[in-house]
Amino acid sequence: MIKLMYNLVIYLNMTKKLKTDSKKIIVELNGVVKHFGEIVALDGVSAQIREGEFFSLLGPSGCGKTTLLRLIAGFEQPTKGNITIDGFQMDGVEANERPTNMVFQSYAIFPHLNVEENVGYGLKRLNLGKDETARRVDEMLNLVDLDNYNKRPAHALSGGQRQRVALARSLIMKPKVLLLDEPLSSLDKNLREQMQVELRHLQRSVGITFIFVTHDQEEALTMSDRTAVMFEGQIVQIATPQEIYSRPKSKRVASFIGVMNFIEGQLLKDGDQNTTVDAGILGNVKVNPDQMPIPLNSGPVTIGIRPEMLTLLIEDQDRTEFEIGGVILEGAYFGDMTNYTVQVKGLKSPLTISMRNTAGRRVLEDGESARVGWGADSLVILNKS
Amino acid sequence: MKSNKNTLKVFAYSYLIFLYAPVLLLPIFAFNDSTIISFPLNSFTFKWFAGLTQETYLQESLKNSLFVAISTSILSTCLGILASRASSRYEFFGKKSILSFLILPLFLPEIIIGVALLVVLMQLGLPLSLWTVILGHTLVCTPFSIAILNSAFANMDMSLEEASLDLGETRFGTFKRVIFPMVSPGLIASLLIGFTISLDEFIIAFFLTGTETTLPVYIWGQLRFPAKLPGVMALGFLMLLLSLILLLLVEFFRRRMNRTTDDQVNVQFGNLFKHDKKT
Amino acid sequence: MDRVKNWFSSDSSRGLTLIGLPFGFSLLLLAAPMLLIFFLGFWTQDYLVLDRSFSLDNYIEAWTEPMYRDLMLRSLGISAAVTLATVMLAYPMAYFISFHGGNRKALWLFLVTIPFWTSYLLRVFLWKVILGYNGVLNSALDWLGVIEEPLTFILYNANAVIITLTHAWAPFAILPIYVALEKIDRSYLEAATDLGDGPLKSFLRITLPLSMTGVVGAALIIFIPTIGDYVTPKLVGGKDGLMIANMIQVQFMKANNAPLGASLAVSAMGIVSIISLVFLALNRRWLRKRGS
Numbered sequence: 043m044i045k046l047m048y049n050l051v052i053y054l055n056m057t058k059k060l061k062t063d064s065k066k067i068i069v070e071l072n073g074v075v076k077h078f079g080e081i082v083a084l085d086g087v088s089a090q091i092r093e094g095e096f097f098s099l100l101g102p103s104g105c106g107k108t109t110l111l112r113l114i115a116g117f118e119q120p121t122k123g124n125i126t127i128d129g130f131q132m133d134g135v136e137a138n139e140r141p142t143n144m145v146f147q148s149y150a151i152f153p154h155l156n157v158e159e160n161v162g163y164g165l166k167r168l169n170l171g172k173d174e175t176a177r178r179v180d181e182m183l184n185l186v187d188l189d190n191y192n193k194r195p196a197h198a199l200s201g202g203q204r205q206r207v208a209l210a211r212s213l214i215m216k217p218k219v220l221l222l223d224e225p226l227s228s229l230d231k232n233l234r235e236q237m238q239v240e241l242r243h244l245q246r247s248v249g250i251t252f253i254f255v256t257h258d259q260e261e262a263l264t265m266s267d268r269t270a271v272m273f274e275g276q277i278v279q280i281a282t283p284q285e286i287y288s289r290p291k292s293k294r295v296a297s298f299i300g301v302m303n304f305i306e307g308q309l310l311k312d313g314d315q316n317t318t319v320d321a322g323i324l325g326n327v328k329v330n331p332d333q334m335p336i337p338l339n340s341g342p343v344t345i346g347i348r349p350e351m352l353t354l355l356i357e358d359q360d361r362t363e364f365e366i367g368g369v370i371l372e373g374a375y376f377g378d379m380t381n382y383t384v385q386v387k388g389l390k391s392p393l394t395i396s397m398r399n400t401a402g403r404r405v406l407e408d409g410e411s412a413r414v415g416w417g418a419d420s421l422v423i424l425n426k427s
Numbered sequence: 428m429k430s431n432k433n434t435l436k437v438f439a440y441s442y443l444i445f446l447y448a449p450v451l452l453l454p455i456f457a458f459n460d461s462t463i464i465s466f467p468l469n470s471f472t473f474k475w476f477a478g479l480t481q482e483t484y485l486q487e488s489l490k491n492s493l494f495v496a497i498s499t500s501i502l503s504t505c506l507g508i509l510a511s512r513a514s515s516r517y518e519f520f521g522k523k524s525i526l527s528f529l530i531l532p533l534f535l536p537e538i539i540i541g542v543a544l545l546v547v548l549m550q551l552g553l554p555l556s557l558w559t560v561i562l563g564h565t566l567v568c569t570p571f572s573i574a575i576l577n578s579a580f581a582n583m584d585m586s587l588e589e590a591s592l593d594l595g596e597t598r599f600g601t602f603k604r605v606i607f608p609m610v611s612p613g614l615i616a617s618l619l620i621g622f623t624i625s626l627d628e629f630i631i632a633f634f635l636t637g638t639e640t641t642l643p644v645y646i647w648g649q650l651r652f653p654a655k656l657p658g659v660m661a662l663g664f665l666m667l668l669l670s671l672i673l674l675l676l677v678e679f680f681r682r683r684m685n686r687t688t689d690d691q692v693n694v695q696f697g698n699l700f701k702h703d704k705k706t
Numbered sequence: 707m708d709r710v711k712n713w714f715s716s717d718s719s720r721g722l723t724l725i726g727l728p729f730g731f732s733l734l735l736l737a738a739p740m741l742l743i744f745f746l747g748f749w750t751q752d753y754l755v756l757d758r759s760f761s762l763d764n765y766i767e768a769w770t771e772p773m774y775r776d777l778m779l780r781s782l783g784i785s786a787a788v789t790l791a792t793v794m795l796a797y798p799m800a801y802f803i804s805f806h807g808g809n810r811k812a813l814w815l816f817l818v819t820i821p822f823w824t825s826y827l828l829r830v831f832l833w834k835v836i837l838g839y840n841g842v843l844n845s846a847l848d849w850l851g852v853i854e855e856p857l858t859f860i861l862y863n864a865n866a867v868i869i870t871l872t873h874a875w876a877p878f879a880i881l882p883i884y885v886a887l888e889k890i891d892r893s894y895l896e897a898a899t900d901l902g903d904g905p906l907k908s909f910l911r912i913t914l915p916l917s918m919t920g921v922v923g924a925a926l927i928i929f930i931p932t933i934g935d936y937v938t939p940k941l942v943g944g945k946d947g948l949m950i951a952n953m954i955q956v957q958f959m960k961a962n963n964a965p966l967g968a969s970l971a972v973s974a975m976g977i978v979s980i981i982s983l984v985f986l987a988l989n990r991r992w993l994r995k996r997g998s
Binding site: 450522538542650 | 718719720721722724725726727728729731732735736737738739740742743746795798799801802803806817818819820821823824825826827828829831832833835836838840841842844845849873876905930931933934935936937941951954955958964967968971975
């Protein structure tokens with residue numbers, strides 16, 4: 043029944059001139075809860091995903107991201123809450139009736155069928171006729187760069203090729219939303235990086251909303267328009283990669299994404315305009331409201347600084363807004379950059395400082411004394427817990 | 428060390444001769460022109476084979492056996508499909524106990540099964556016929572079906588089913604287009620095994636057969652008549668050939684089943700005797 | 707109402723529905739007859755009249771009559787002998803294939819199973835032919851001049867039954883032992899050698915304990931059904947090699963004393979089960995003592 047209504051709406055939409063409204067919400071999650079017996083996999087998840095977005099769900103294993111994806115796909119039903127896709131409630135709607143398609147982590151290529159049979163699998167029910175089906179299959183294979191692979195049997199495909207067949211098979215169905223469950227995790231590093239770029243381009247060119255699950259924060263940041271960071275069945279932050287990186291909402295998010303230095307401090311609010319933070323040995327620093335991702339009251343806070351926001355003042359004439367003295371404990375050389383561990387007097391833990399190895403820049407020795415420089419806007423203020 | 432290996436080798440070959448000893452007699456005496464089964468041999472002859480075509484009772488029994496074997500294989504495979512699918516795909520109350528109970532016939536002596544069924548049938552007043560034999564055989568063959576099909580279903584990745592649903596296919600369509608083709612080599616292996624076991628089964632047939640006998644029961648009857656023995660030899664030889672061909676077919680399909688699901692080639696029968704289920 | 711609807715599409719209900727048919731079939735054809743047999747032992751039958759009142763007479767007779775007792779003991783003895791002989795012969799064969807089979811392991815296994823694709827009946831009968839007074843073995847030995855008189859101790863007694871069954875069960879022992887041996891990681895043996903064990907020692911301390919599951923499996927596969935074998939004792943056992951199954955069949959057919967037959971059957975299965983459980987328990991303790 044719902045499928046009939048849905049097809050009707052699509053037909054009507056096609057006869058109207060479509061306004062590309064980039065703000066249109068395509069998937070809405072409302073207080074989604076999922077229990078598996080005693081286990082709480084999702085503990086009240088709400089989000090709005092926009093049409094045409096490359097949206098990723100990022101989190102450690104067990105955080106519920108795959109469960110959430112499967113709920114959107116329709117392989118499970120939520121225990122509480124609801125999911126809306128393209129304005130339609132998905133309550134009780136089976137997976138085979140939803141306008142979504144999924145690329146599985148194992149790709150799930152049907153082993154007894156060849157490439158064109160796999161890619162054309164979902165078209166069979168539409169009864170398009172042999173010619174039209176073949177035409178669409180060829181079009182898709184061209185899109186994923188697998189031209190002339192039609193008759194190749196499934197077991198003769200490499201990992202990367204399988205992934206592209208899985209993509210083609212899903213995209214040919216013209217879904218409203220494409221769901222991808224860690225599709226790159228089984229590929230080797232080089233292939234993975236190549237596919238990250240390709241997937242991004244693909245998404246841009248077809249304009250379909252992608253919801254992408256991964257545990258690799260680099261991957262999420264590279265590819266997404268927005269990312270939802272999940273821990274233990276909840277979404278903790280939804281934001282653009284830049285925002286998540288530079289303005290993480292909590293210590294946990296901050297340490298999950300990249301490396302961060304943490305310093306204990308005190309927040310001192312003077313009315314609504316002036317906010318200073320007492321950063322201990324680093325002194326009192328005036329901060330802007332946007333440096334606090336969540337509103338905090340005066341009291342103990344944690345201050346975060348990314349390693350690349352700190353710098354080592356090597357030459358005598360180097361200056362920054364603030365500086366403090368320290369000793370190099372260790373330097374790890376990575377070719378394009380060096381990560382220094384620096385002990386600063388008055389701070390319990392050493393700081394990690396990341397310096398680009400520009401031409402002519404000296405690499406500092408272990409035990410050397412150094413000056414650590416930083417700017418006020420490089421701080422982010424986080425909740426103490 | 429080397430001498431150990433050599434003694435072991437000698438043992439292995441001797442043991443192999445021991446295993447083949449009775450079976451080799453079949454071709455030897457099936458073609459031997461003598462009514463007595465002993466050495467020295469006489470001349471070569473085909474007459475015992477020719478004689479088989481005259482035995483109408485033999486042909487009747489053969490037909491009955493084929494009917495029983497085919498029915499048994501189909502029935503036990505069907506039951507096996509249901510049980511394996513349930514076992515590999517779903518969790519439910521009492522699963523372990525139910526499955527243990529289903530494979531129990533493997534561990535019971537056939538005479539107990541035969542006698543027990545006989546008693547029940549007599550109490551119920553049901554007449555003995557080929558159908559009662561089919562029931563008994565199905566009981567005994569279903570555990571084998573379950574063993575074979577369990578590994579076929581278990582090898583099937585659930586995400587393949589989900590992928591099919593995700594692409595818009597119905598549950599029945601998914602079964603038809605994905606599940607069935609992938610387990611079909613296992614299905615065929617199960618059919619062949621059921622057929623082979625039923626064809627050769629004597630005790631249960633002996634107890635549960637009515638006026639129409641199966642081939643093994645016929646052979647049993649023949650064993651009292653020394654004159655019939657060479658004919659029995661000829662028959663046995665033919666049955667050996669048939670079994671060999673069936674066995675090769677089973678192996679062929681089992682390998683195809685494993686290749687389709689990207690698995691290693693397992694040992695023949697090894698699956699049937701594995702007590703723990705490997706994930 | 708929703709919860710009921712949910713249950714109907716849940717995994718649990720789907721699973722139970724599927725397994726319902728085979729389980730029901732088994733209940734009907736296995737559980738019910740087994741129960742009937744069990745109860746039958748407690749009834750009595752006088753010619754054709756079945757008396758359903760509870761009575762221990764048949765069980766008492768089964769356990770106290772010397773004839774049945776001797777038969778039972780002989781059956782147990784033969785089963786034990788067959789199990790022992792089969793396993794002891796099968797183990798070196800399985801070992802040979804697993805450790806010295808090289809590329810041709812599958813071929814060896816295939817060769818080992820071919821003889822057993824002949825009818826069981828025929829194979830037993832062929833042993834009768836081999837072991838007989840004028841049989842193949844005697845006539846061959848006579849023809850070769852090895853013996854003057856035919857050997858008589860090899861047919862129509864328990865020996866013949868043991869020889870025949872040791873042959874018949876061979877692949878059922880070889881295969882489980884082979885599977886267990888294959889599972890042993892060869893690097894364990896290399897480690898043992900590296901630590902100073904000779905080939906015999908490393909076999910006793912590593913290979914044998916680790917392959918015990920296969921040996922135990924083989925032993926049970928052979929021991930339990932052998933008790934109930936009918937064909938072999940009937941064809942080659944003569945008078946002294948008959949086993950309990952033959953008596954059970956007689957009671958059910960000619961003697962028209964189904965309850966006695968039932969009590970004999972249940973007693974036999976009971977004894978076999980107890981022995982198997984004891985065997986398993988002992989084995990587990992032996993393995994634990996060896997620290998594996």
